Structures are given as C-alpha cells and as structure tokens.
Amino acid sequence: MAADYYALLGVSRAASQDEIKRAYRKLAREYHPDTSAHGDAEERFKQISAAYEVLSDPGRRERYDTFGTAENAAPNFGGFGDLGDIMETFFGSGFGTRRPRGPRPAAQRGNDLETTLKLTFREAAFGVTKEVSLYAAAMCESCKGSGCEPGTFRIRCEACAGAGEVRSVQRSIFGTMMTSRACGRCDGTGEVAADPCRTCAGDGRMSAARMVAVEVPGGIEHGTTLRVRGHGEAGVRGGEAGDLYVHMSVDGDPVFHREGDDLVCRLSVPLTQAILGAQILVDSLDGAETIKVPPGTQPGAVVRLGGKGIQRLGGRGRGDLVVHLDIEIPRKLSAEQRAIVEQLADVRGELPGDEPSKKARLRDKLRGK
Ligand SMILES: [Zn+2]
Ligand SMILES: [Zn+2]
Numbered sequence: 001m002a003a004d005y006y007a008l009l010g011v012s013r014a015a016s017q018d019e020i021k022r023a024y025r026k027l028a029r030e031y032h033p034d035t036s037a038h039g040d041a042e043e044r045f046k047q048i049s050a051a052y053e054v055l056s057d058p059g060r061r062e063r064y065d066t067f068g069t070a071e072n073a074a075p076n077f078g079g080f081g082d083l084g085d086i087m088e089t090f091f092g093s094g095f096g097t098r099r100p101r102g103p104r105p106a107a108q109r110g111n112d113l114e115t116t117l118k119l120t121f122r123e124a125a126f127g128v129t130k131e132v133s134l135y136a137a138a139m140c141e142s143c144k145g146s147g148c149e150p151g152t153f154r155i156r157c158e159a160c161a162g163a164g165e166v167r168s169v170q171r172s173i174f175g176t177m178m179t180s181r182a183c184g185r186c187d188g189t190g191e192v193a194a195d196p197c198r199t200c201a202g203d204g205r206m207s208a209a210r211m212v213a214v215e216v217p218g219g220i221e222h223g224t225t226l227r228v229r230g231h232g233e234a235g236v237r238g239g240e241a242g243d244l245y246v247h248m249s250v251d252g253d254p255v256f257h258r259e260g261d262d263l264v265c266r267l268s269v270p271l272t273q274a275i276l277g278a279q280i281l282v283d284s285l286d287g288a289e290t291i292k293v294p295p296g297t298q299p300g301a302v303v304r305l306g307g308k309g310i311q312r313l314g315g316r317g318r319g320d321l322v323v324h325l326d327i328e329i330p331r332k333l334s335a336e337q338r339a340i341v342e343q344l345a346d347v348r349g350e351l352p353g354d355e356p357s358k359k360a361r362l363r364d365k366l367r368g369k
Contacts (some may be wrong), residue, residue, distance in 0.1 A: 003047060003050075003051070003258060004155065004162065005050070005054055005055050006051075006055070006153075006154075006155070006156065007155040007156055007194075008047050008048055008051040009023045009024055009027065009048065009051050009052065009055065010023055010027070010153055011023045011055075011153055012106075012146075012153050012154045012188075012191070013106070013191060014106070014107070015048060015055075017056065017058075017299060019058060019317045020052065021056065022053050024051075024052040024056070025224075025259075028045065028048060028049070028052075029119060031044040031048060031274060032044040032045060033045055033183075039237055054130060060249045062070055065203065066102060074308035089292065092329065095177065096322045098216040102163065102164060102190075103160075103162065103163060103164025103165075103186075103188060103189050103190030103191070104164055104182070104188045104189055105239075106154065106189040106191055106236075106237045106238075107235060107236065107237050107238045107239035107240075108235060108236040108237070108239040109116040109235050109239050109240045109241075110137060110205075110232050110233035110234045110235040110236065110240070110241045110242035111137075111232060111233040111242045111246070112232045112233075112240065112243045112244070112245060113136055113231075113232040113233060113242060113243075113244045114135060114225075114240040114244070114245040114246070114247065115134065115244065115245075115246055115247070116130050116246070116247045116248075116249050116312055117130060117214060117216070117246050117247070117248055117249065117253065118249045119216065119248060119249065119250045120250075120251050120258060121221070121250060121252065121253035121256065122253075122285060123216065123250075123286055124216070124218075124219075124220050124221070124250040125218060125219065125239060125258075125263070125310045125311060126218045126285070126311055126313065127215075127216055127217050127219070127220070127222070128205070128216050129213055129215050129216070129220030130213070130214055130216060131211045131212065131213050131214070131215065132211070132212050132214055132244075132246065133210070133211050134209070134210055134211075134212060134231075134244070134296075135207060135208070135210075136154055136207065136210070136232070136233050137205040137206070137208075137233040137234050138152060138202050138205065138206060138207070138208045138210060138233075138234050139204065139205060139206075139234040139235075139241075140197060140200035140205055140206045140310075140360050141199075141206075142197055142198070142199035142200065143197035143199065143200060144238075144349050145204040145205070145215055145235070145237065145238040146193075146197070146237060146238055147193050147196060147197050147200065147202040147203060147204040147237045147238075148193040148194065148195060148196065148197055148202075148205075149193075149195040149196070149197050149328065151191065151197065152194050152195040153193075153194060154191040154192065154193050154194065155191060155192065155193075155194045156190065156191060156221055157183060157185055157186035157189070157190055157191055157192045158192075158250075159183055159184075159185035159186065160183035160190060162190040162191070163183070163190055164182065164183055164186065164188045164189055164190035165180045165181060165182055165183055165188065166180065166182075166183050166184075167180045168180075171258065173191065180242040189237075203237075204234075204235075204237040204238060205233070205234045205235075205236065212228060212231045212244060214226065214228060214246050216248070217311075217312030217313060217314060218310070219310050219312055219313030219314075219315075220248055220250070221248070221250065221258070221313075222248060222249065222250035223247070223248065224247075224248045224249050225245050225246065225248070225364045226245070226248065227243050227244070227245055227246075228243065228244040228245075228246060228365075230242075230243065231243065231244035232244050237243045255283055256278070256285070258310060259322070260310075260319060261309050261310045261311075261312050261313075261318065261319025261320075262309045262310070262319040262320050262321070263284070263285060263308065263309040263310055263319065263320070263321045263322065263323050264269070264322045264324070265282070265283070265321070265322075265323055265324070266323070266324045266325075266326055267280065267282055267291075267323050267324070267325055267326065268326045268327075268328045269287070269293055269297065269325050269326065269327055269328065270328050271327060271329055271330060273293055274293065274296075274298075274299075274325070274327045275295065275296065276295055276345065277292075277293055277294050277295030277296070277297070278292075278293045279292055279293070280292070280293055282321075282323055284305070284308050285308070285321075286308060289305055289308060289321065291305065291323055292305045293325065297327070298327075299325070299326070300324070300325070301324075302322060302323065302324055302325070303322075303323045303325065304320045304321070304322055304323075305321040305323070306320050307319075307320065308320060308321035309321050309322070329333065339349055
C-alpha cells in the first residue's frame with residue numbers, strides 16, 4: 001500500500017482542491033531543502049511533493065482513493081484477488097454485486113426525530129408558531145461537527161489500513177472463504193481523528209436540549225404530521241442533519257367541531273322566534289355573530305355564514321360557519337301561556353280533542369292556578 005497522501009499533507013479525505021493546494025504550499029515552504037531547518041527536510045519534501053502530485057490531479061486522486069495507489073495497476077487485495085470473484089465461484093453470480101465497497105463516508109446523516117405538539121382548537125384553525133423542546137444530538141460547537149480537535153484532521157485508520165473493512169480467511173470443507181466486516185476502530189470509514197475532539201470524544205455531536213419553533217399552518221387537522229427539515233439529530237462527523245416529524249394533537253372544542261374547512265355548531269331557537277323570525281347572537285371563532293332566523297324556521301334548518309369557518313390549509317380564504325338550528329319546544333307552560341297557545345290553536349283550527357283539554361283546565365283550577 002502506498003503512503004497515506006492525505007496524512008502527509010495533513011488534510012481530510014474530503015478536502016477540496018483548494019485545501020490541498022494550501023496545505024501543500026505551507027508544507028513545501030516549511031520543508032524546502034534549501035531553507036528548512038528540519039533534519040529530514042529533503043525526504044519529507046519528496047513525500048509531500050509526491051502526495052500533492054497525486055491529490056492535485058482529480059483522476060489520479062480518484063484512483064488513489066479507490067485502490068490505495070495512483071498507479072494504473074490492478075487493485076491488490078492482499079493476494080486473494082477480487083472478493084466478488086471468489087464469492088461468485090462459490091455461490092454463483094448473485095454475489096457478483098457484492099464487490100468490495102471500500103470505506104463508507106465518514107459523514108453520515110443524522111436520525112430523524114419525532115414529537116407531538118398539542119394545539120387548541122383555535123390554534124389549529126388559524127395556525128400558530130409553537131416551540132417544542134427536544135433533547136437530542138446536536139452539532140458539537142467545539143469541533144463544528146468534524147470530531148477533530150480544532151486545527152487537526154482525520155488520518156488513515158491503522159487497524160484496517162484505510163479500507164474501512166477487516167477481512168479474514170476461513171478454511172472449511174468447501175474451500176477457502178473470505179469474510180469481511182466493517183472495521184470497528186474507524187466505524188468502517190477508513191479514517192480516524194488524529195486528535196479526537198475532547199468535547200465530543202470524536203463523534204462531532206453532543207446531546208443537548210434545544211427549542212425548535214414549529215410553524216403550524218392554519219387549518220391543520222388532528223393527526224396530521226408536519227416535517228421540519230434539518231431539525232432532527234445532527235449528522236455524524238459533519239453529515240446532513242435528520243428531519244423532525246411533529247404529530248399534531250388538536251384539542252376538541254365544547255361548542256364547535258370541524259367538517260373539512262367548515263366550522264359546525266348547534267343553536268337552540270325558542271319556538272316563538274322560530275315562528276316569528278329573529279336576529280340571534282351566535283358564538284364564532286371571531287367573536288359573536290348575528291344570524292338571521294327567518295319567520296317560519298323549521299327544525300333542522302341550517303344557517304351558513306360564509307368565510308367564518310376554518311382557514312383553508314395551504315390555500316386562500318376560510319370555510320363557512322354552519323349553524324344547525326334546534327327549535328326549542330317549551331316543556332312546561334303557565335296557565336296564561338297555555339291559554340294563549342290554545343287561542344292560537346283555536347284560530348288555526350288545530351285544537352286537540354276537547355276532552356283532554358277540559359281535563360287540563362280542571363286540573364289547573366284544582367291547583368289554584
Ligand atoms: Zn467535538
Ligand atoms: Zn479502520
């Protein structure tokens with residue numbers, strides 16, 4: 001295996017061409033044989049130059065990254081040839097896809113998180129910005145997520161020589177079998193921090209409490225889940241953060257319920273107002289509204305107030321306020337009220353059979369009414 005060019009230049013495997021160039025210039029000045037005070041300056045200068053020659057050429061750098069050498073030679077996996085080929089011999093071509101993967105990227109996406117947010121009926125109807133508190137992995141401020149002490153870099157893992165996996169050979173009655181597993185020392189990345197961050201022990205993350213402001217759009221319904229991008233766990237070693245999923249738990253309301261974007265409630269209308277018509281105050285999400293009960297309103301009648309309902313989710317305007325009218329039939333009448341109603345019934349030719357009616361009058365008399 002060739003020398004670790006990244007370690008020689010003191011840059012990470014993900015370093016940009018600019019970073020590589022800067023690192024090389026700095027080191028070349030330091031180790032230039034004509035001016036350097038270092039005893040091994042000439043040797044170091046040669047190594048640094050060789051590393052730069054490869055890493056500054058994208059094609060050669062890619063070959064180096066893949067095969068551990070910049071030369072155009074066949075990859076060398078310790079004399080066993082290609083692992084995929086060996087597996088193919090034993091198990092058929094299905095294993096041809098299981099070629100050596102090489103080290104996995106050091107940076108990994110953070111996990112998604114989920115939480116539940118309680119909303120009042122009105123908050124859900126109109127939208128609200130609410131904070132949820134989380135205790136989760138966040139980027140380490142000390143190393144900015146890199147896992148390395150400031151000013152240091154990741155270097156090749158010695159345990160797996162940068163391959164990210166460890167191979168072992170087993171002899172069995174079927175012949176020689178080669179197995180590989182992710183290197184435990186470098187977590188399969190092929191690199192370790194030369195000087196792990198002391199704050200986060202090299203993970204690049206720290207668990208911490210934080211608040212996330214969740215913008216809940218008006219019109220959201222109970223059981224809906226919102227995704228807040230990038231507010232899940234921080235990524236590993238500078239990887240992308242996960243997302244936060246917020247489940248909505250919307251309280252019921254004693255007066256209203258929802259039917260889509262419409263706000264629905266019931267209203268009791270006294271019998272006489274149903275007969276004669278009236279203006280009645282009704283509660284809405286915007287305060288009291290006056291509704292017109294027309295004369296001769298029937299049980300089960302519905303009055304609609306346009307635009308007084310729930311905000312349309314992701315759209316313009318609002319639904320309606322839908323008021324179901326219940327006509328209140330008096331359960332008890334005074335003698336005077338009864339006389340009036342009977343008079344009405346008489347005029348309308350709707351008097352019931354005389355007998356029960358007379359009995360009722362007699363009963364009222366006996367009670368002294
Ligand atoms: Zn750190
Ligand atoms: Zn390793």
